[in-house]
Amino acid sequence: MAMAEPEGGPKESFRPAMLIYDTRYRAITIQVLVLAGVVALIGWLVNNTLHNLEILGKPLGFGFLTEPASYDINQRLIEYNSRDTHLRAAFVGLLNTLLVAAAGCVLATLIGLFVGVLRLSKNWLVARLMTVYVEGFRNVPVLLWILLTMAILIDTAPRPAAFRKGEASMLFDAVAITNRGIYIPEPVFSRSLGNIHLFGDSSLRFDVSLDLLAILAALVAGIVASIFVRRWADRVQEETGDRPTTWHIRTALVVVPPVLVLWALGFHLVPPELKGFNFKGGIHLRNSFIALWLALSLYTAAFIAEIVRAGIQSVPKGQTEAALALGFSGGQTMRLVILPQALRVIIPPLISQYLNLTKNSSLAIAVGYMDITGTLGGITLNQTGRELESIMLLMLVYLAISLSISSVMNWYNKRVKLKER
Amino acid sequence: MKKTIILGAIAAAGLGATVASAGTLDDVKARGYLQCGVTTGLVGFAAPDANGEWHGFDADFCRAVAAAIFGDPNKVKFTPTTGKTRFTALASGEVDMLARNTTWTFTRDVDLKFTFAGVNYYDGQGFMVRKDLGVSSAKELNGATVCIQTGTTTELNLADYFRSNGMEYEPVPIETNAEARQQFLAGACDVYTTDRSGLAATRATFENPDDYVILPETISKEPLGPLSRHGDEQWSDLIRWTLNALISAEELGITSANIDELRKGTNNPEINRILGTEGNLGAMLGLDKDWAYNAIKAVGNYGELFDKYLKPIGLDRGLNAQWKNGGLIYSPPFR
Amino acid sequence: MAETTYVRTEMLPPKPPPPSQTGVVGWMRENLFDGWKNTLLTLVALYVVYALLSAALPWFLHAVWDADSLNECREVIKASWGPEADGACFAVIRDRWHQMLYGFYPQELYWRPNLAFVLMLVALSPVLFPNLPRRMLLFSLVYPFLGYWLLWGGTMWAPVSWALGFVLGYFAFVIVNDRGGTILAAIAAVIVPLLWWFFGAGPFADLVQSLIPISLTDVESRQFGGFMLSVTIGITGIVGSLPLGIILALGRQSNLLMVKSLSVGFIEFIRGVPLITLLFVASTLLNIFMPPGTNFDIILRVVIMVTLFSAAYVAEVVRGGLAALPKGQYEAAAALGLDYWKSMRLVILPQALKIAIPGIVSTFIGLFKDTTLVSIIGLMDPIGLTNAIRANAEWQGIIWELYGFVALVFWIFCFSMSRYSMYLESRLETGHR
Numbered sequence A: 001m002a003m004a005e006p007e008g009g010p011k012e013s014f015r016p017a018m019l020i021y022d023t024r025y026r027a028i029t030i031q032v033l034v035l036a037g038v039v040a041l042i043g044w045l046v047n048n049t050l051h052n053l054e055i056l057g058k059p060l061g062f063g064f065l066t067e068p069a070s071y072d073i074n075q076r077l078i079e080y081n082s083r084d085t086h087l088r089a090a091f092v093g094l095l096n097t098l099l100v101a102a103a104g105c106v107l108a109t110l111i112g113l114f115v116g117v118l119r120l121s122k123n124w125l126v127a128r129l130m131t132v133y134v135e136g137f138r139n140v141p142v143l144l145w146i147l148l149t150m151a152i153l154i155d156t157a158p159r160p161a162a163f164r165k166g167e168a169s170m171l172f173d174a175v176a177i178t179n180r181g182i183y184i185p186e187p188v189f190s191r192s193l194g195n196i197h198l199f200g201d202s203s204l205r206f207d208v209s210l211d212l213l214a215i216l217a218a219l220v221a222g223i224v225a226s227i228f229v230r231r232w233a234d235r236v237q238e239e240t241g242d243r244p245t246t247w248h249i250r251t252a253l254v255v256v257p258p259v260l261v262l263w264a265l266g267f268h269l270v271p272p273e274l275k276g277f278n279f280k281g282g283i284h285l286r287n288s289f290i291a292l293w294l295a296l297s298l299y300t301a302a303f304i305a306e307i308v309r310a311g312i313q314s315v316p317k318g319q320t321e322a323a324l325a326l327g328f329s330g331g332q333t334m335r336l337v338i339l340p341q342a343l344r345v346i347i348p349p350l351i352s353q354y355l356n357l358t359k360n361s362s363l364a365i366a367v368g369y370m371d372i373t374g375t376l377g378g379i380t381l382n383q384t385g386r387e388l389e390s391i392m393l394l395m396l397v398y399l400a401i402s403l404s405i406s407s408v409m410n411w412y413n414k415r416v417k418l419k420e421r
Numbered sequence B: 001m002k003k004t005i006i007l008g009a010i011a012a013a014g015l016g017a018t019v020a021s022a023g024t025l026d027d028v029k030a031r032g033y034l035q036c037g038v039t040t041g042l043v044g045f046a047a048p049d050a051n052g053e054w055h056g057f058d059a060d061f062c063r064a065v066a067a068a069i070f071g072d073p074n075k076v077k078f079t080p081t082t083g084k085t086r087f088t089a090l091a092s093g094e095v096d097m098l099a100r101n102t103t104w105t106f107t108r109d110v111d112l113k114f115t116f117a118g119v120n121y122y123d124g125q126g127f128m129v130r131k132d133l134g135v136s137s138a139k140e141l142n143g144a145t146v147c148i149q150t151g152t153t154t155e156l157n158l159a160d161y162f163r164s165n166g167m168e169y170e171p172v173p174i175e176t177n178a179e180a181r182q183q184f185l186a187g188a189c190d191v192y193t194t195d196r197s198g199l200a201a202t203r204a205t206f207e208n209p210d211d212y213v214i215l216p217e218t219i220s221k222e223p224l225g226p227l228s229r230h231g232d233e234q235w236s237d238l239i240r241w242t243l244n245a246l247i248s249a250e251e252l253g254i255t256s257a258n259i260d261e262l263r264k265g266t267n268n269p270e271i272n273r274i275l276g277t278e279g280n281l282g283a284m285l286g287l288d289k290d291w292a293y294n295a296i297k298a299v300g301n302y303g304e305l306f307d308k309y310l311k312p313i314g315l316d317r318g319l320n321a322q323w324k325n326g327g328l329i330y331s332p333p334f335r
Numbered sequence C: 001m002a003e004t005t006y007v008r009t010e011m012l013p014p015k016p017p018p019p020s021q022t023g024v025v026g027w028m029r030e031n032l033f034d035g036w037k038n039t040l041l042t043l044v045a046l047y048v049v050y051a052l053l054s055a056a057l058p059w060f061l062h063a064v065w066d067a068d069s070l071n072e073c074r075e076v077i078k079a080s081w082g083p084e085a086d087g088a089c090f091a092v093i094r095d096r097w098h099q100m101l102y103g104f105y106p107q108e109l110y111w112r113p114n115l116a117f118v119l120m121l122v123a124l125s126p127v128l129f130p131n132l133p134r135r136m137l138l139f140s141l142v143y144p145f146l147g148y149w150l151l152w153g154g155t156m157w158a159p160v161s162w163a164l165g166f167v168l169g170y171f172a173f174v175i176v177n178d179r180g181g182t183i184l185a186a187i188a189a190v191i192v193p194l195l196w197w198f199f200g201a202g203p204f205a206d207l208v209q210s211l212i213p214i215s216l217t218d219v220e221s222r223q224f225g226g227f228m229l230s231v232t233i234g235i236t237g238i239v240g241s242l243p244l245g246i247i248l249a250l251g252r253q254s255n256l257l258m259v260k261s262l263s264v265g266f267i268e269f270i271r272g273v274p275l276i277t278l279l280f281v282a283s284t285l286l287n288i289f290m291p292p293g294t295n296f297d298i299i300l301r302v303v304i305m306v307t308l309f310s311a312a313y314v315a316e317v318v319r320g321g322l323a324a325l326p327k328g329q330y331e332a333a334a335a336l337g338l339d340y341w342k343s344m345r346l347v348i349l350p351q352a353l354k355i356a357i358p359g360i361v362s363t364f365i366g367l368f369k370d371t372t373l374v375s376i377i378g379l380m381d382p383i384g385l386t387n388a389i390r391a392n393a394e395w396q397g398i399i400w401e402l403y404g405f406v407a408l409v410f411w412i413f414c415f416s417m418s419r420y421s422m423y424l425e426s427r428l429e430t431g432h433r
Helices: A022-057 A086-119 A124-138 A142-156 A160-164 A210-240 A247-264 A287-314 A317-325 A328-368 A372-384 A385-419 B001-011 B024-031 B055-069 B086-091 B107-113 B154-164 B179-185 B197-204 B233-252 B260-264 B270-277 B283-284 B291-299 B303-308 C023-031 C035-061 C070-081 C091-102 C111-128 C137-152 C157-180 C182-211 C226-252 C256-273 C277-288 C298-323 C327-335 C341-379 C384-390 C400-432
Strands: A176-177 A181-184 A186-189 A195-198 A204-207 A267-270 A273-275 A278-280 A282-287 B035-039 B075-080 B095-103 B114-116 B121-123 B125-130 B144-149 B169-174 B191-197 B213-214 B222-229
Touching: A022 C182, A022 C256, A022 C277, A086 A124, A086 A328, A086 A372, A086 A385, A124 C035, A124 C400, A142 A287, A142 A328, A142 B179, A142 C384, A142 C400, A160 A176, A160 A273, A160 A278, A176 C091, A181 A278, A181 A287, A181 B260, A186 C298, A195 B283, A204 A210, A204 B055, A204 C182, A210 A247, A247 B086, A267 B114, A273 B035, A287 A328, A328 A372, A328 A385, A328 B086, A328 C277, A328 C341, A372 A385, A372 B095, A372 C277, A385 B154, A385 C256, B024 B035, B024 B055, B024 B233, B024 B260, B024 C111, B024 C137, B035 B055, B055 B075, B055 B233, B055 B291, B055 B303, B075 B169, B086 B291, B086 C226, B086 C277, B086 C327, B095 B121, B107 B114, B121 B197, B125 B154, B125 B197, B125 B270, B144 B154, B144 B233, B154 B169, B154 B191, B169 C111, B179 B197, B179 C384, B191 B197, B233 B270, B233 B291, B233 C157, B260 B291, B283 B291, C023 C256, C070 C091, C091 C226, C091 C384, C111 C137, C111 C226, C137 C157, C157 C182, C226 C384, C256 C298, C277 C298, C277 C341, C298 C341, C327 C341, C341 C384, C341 C400, C384 C400
Parallel strands: B035 B075, B035 B095, B144 B169, B144 B191
Antiparallel strands: A176 A181, A181 A282, A186 A267, A195 A204, A273 A278, B095 B222, B114 B222, B121 B222, B125 B191, B125 B213
């Protein structure tokens, strides 16, 4: 706009018509008009809403969040019972959303990578099979996949009673696959350090396991040490030309400290046991979780496979040939030449697939997985009748998750761009 | 922008938009049909058939109300609602009434501002298990996996029941009865809990119903009934007395078969008042004097409805017998 | 000098490849059993195919197509294939075929959605296949009104009078543009149709209807269902979102801070929340946002939310198209002295939209698949209908047949559209090099 300013022209006095005809002021006019329109629209909607709520006798308020929820949630990552508040129920739901989203992203990436590479395979049968998988999965609504996976899990796996009668048995005496979900051994620390309680008695309170922190700390320390060893090896190589063999030291540095900590804490696995109606002990991966997780992963993986394929194909063949001509080995070519270039193409759409997966996890409601849509936007909404407040909160939560994922993407894009020159 | 403006115009041109005036009855009459909210599908209570016709105990009650207003039971349009959308559909005026096995509770009546016209089915929450589990009482269900429909009062009752008895359980929340049936039959849950009527209806359709038992405990009172919005007494009176007319008809022996005979005149003044041959109760409701005649003629009396839809799915009258037969079905007098 | 005793003057003909390199065997060696890794892969793949087929084939082969209930199906299967046999009961699809396609639409009026669908393909074809005569675009402009009339029925003059609003807007723009300039003209082009729609359209339609009555039987939205509902919501959503999406994309690129931040805010908000929450808004909140007592049809509310939803995605696709244009095009348009709207209309948008079409088609595929979410708020789309059908005494307990059928139909729709989009992409790519 500043460029449009005439430099030495005769001073004009301001006339109202200039608001429309003069490009300098027109921009302001338009913006004021647009703003006025939007403000009027929002004001109208808010006014209607308040009026309607008054008629319905439900004034806007979030007081219901502190009332007891009085319903139970099967899968809870933090301690919760039916006397806890609606807010805590929503928090439990949020953690479940994050859990299935994170697990889904990991699995989808693995499958997608695998399928994407195999689609380029020279093996005719395998390549065709992968094409069938990709086209089959991405052209059918994900909701249908979730429902179908759930139906398969329920109808094909044995019921717990079959284990009692000996018609089914546990894998390695440790894993029980039932039509109520999969029970896997639970890690237990016999000399546990206990937990830290955060946020006192509030609805957001949660425990952090000190055992887990200790293991993490050991792991990080090992990795840091290993990096120091690598730097030392680099220095030696620069000075003498010979690179000392360090892989065994570095592996040991990463592996040994956590193992020591595990031993010190008395780590052991407790397998599930059939007691009464169900398996007890162990970790219970519920059907609803597995169905949602698998279906979302398989569906998203079909898209990721295409992204990976496109990424690998985007690197010109000359790059491979040049790398081979320089004497790189096959693995080195992939690691040092192809992947860094392919990743630049792969990662942005990959992250937006993560975003889609996270949003699609809201379909949990179809199989009764208690994510935030199931708790805050489902049972809480139903039982309290607070539609406006619940849905607004729900949207805000999803918006916060999405914005944080996309800010990671923007950060990555910026980083990649800088290198580009 | 083009299309959204069209949509706005559709709304404005009154094709979809209606601005409610003071009385629901006037709106319904002006519109020419009744809008009735039902379930998205529950055996015996309301489900669409291959031609898209809704049938069932609740659906026919809607027809009775339509017949009372218009003299034509077909002047009703059914809106399927889920547990989540039912109350907003009613509150926003999308439907004129709900006949969707909804439990009459304090908060729904007082806080959510609805008026229950009465109780057309006395229900209670029960448990169904496989016989071979060897369970004979709900008190033995500690640690069981329980299938439960979400968005209903049942999940609150369940939480309270297990908590007060110091037992643990694993809830498996489910959206529809069809899914619950699937999970329960496959053994993905040990127990299915919902209203006893629903349990019996579901059990009746199993391949081997005898392999399953409904436990004796009833852990809650679930009076189900049609409801309308607060604040329109004329309208809620109409629904209430249509229900009462169906109930009284059974008590007095009026059926869809003999009603024409009885309308010629009887010695029982109450029958005459209901059928409009004596006095003018209909006018007090803002309807014809034939209103109750039309309703009963269209769908039959309460007992006929029950026999037509609920008996085949294995429900007996129990609490829903007439008060004279030891049940709770009791209509105030038509006087 | 040594004598050259033998010089070959012509090339030897190539020897035939060894038998192991040609024919079926050679092909298999090269493509399936090339090295142990490849052989292993092939064997694993073969096993997967075998496992899938052995599970599914008997089920398909034992299928029953003619029965009135699931129990009847089971009896037929047991009678013909033995008591242990398991088979599909496709009789349910035969029984509910019309319902799955049309929902509760009156049977005698099925020709209307059919005709609307065929005409829709005609209306879309000039947009999708640029070789067709441009004049067909006129029909595409008329189609939304025609399609609405065919599906919902009622008087023909209602859609005609709405269409008239656009005509009026156009004339208002032309007339004011001559006298008072673009901005006033734009304002007039918005206000005149609005006034017409709010005050003139209804009475006008009634008046003409009373003079020349032409009307079809009314069909209500609640009678819509099955795949017809999915297609209606999907198509209306994407068509409605196109203009909105283009405006948002332009807004996002605008130099005007206010316009830009509003566009960005809207796009990021919509893209940041799952569609299901927007559908919750449609089913439970939209009426609360309107003046008290207003109440409009659930399908209309869903279409509004779906339109807003896909507009944000279309905006991003169009933005991609705008960004892909070389900067020279903008500069050239400016150098020719075209103002903003003219340069957009004549130079930038035609090129950007051409680039964006494959993206728009993928957005549409996504949207079409997402229409299944309306089953969660109780609409009778194909998935909603599967629940309703399973709530009938005859078909209680049926699962795979219905889900499989719905999945197959969606697959056919989406797969053919994605092929089309790939065809477009390849064509565009050659156009650009």
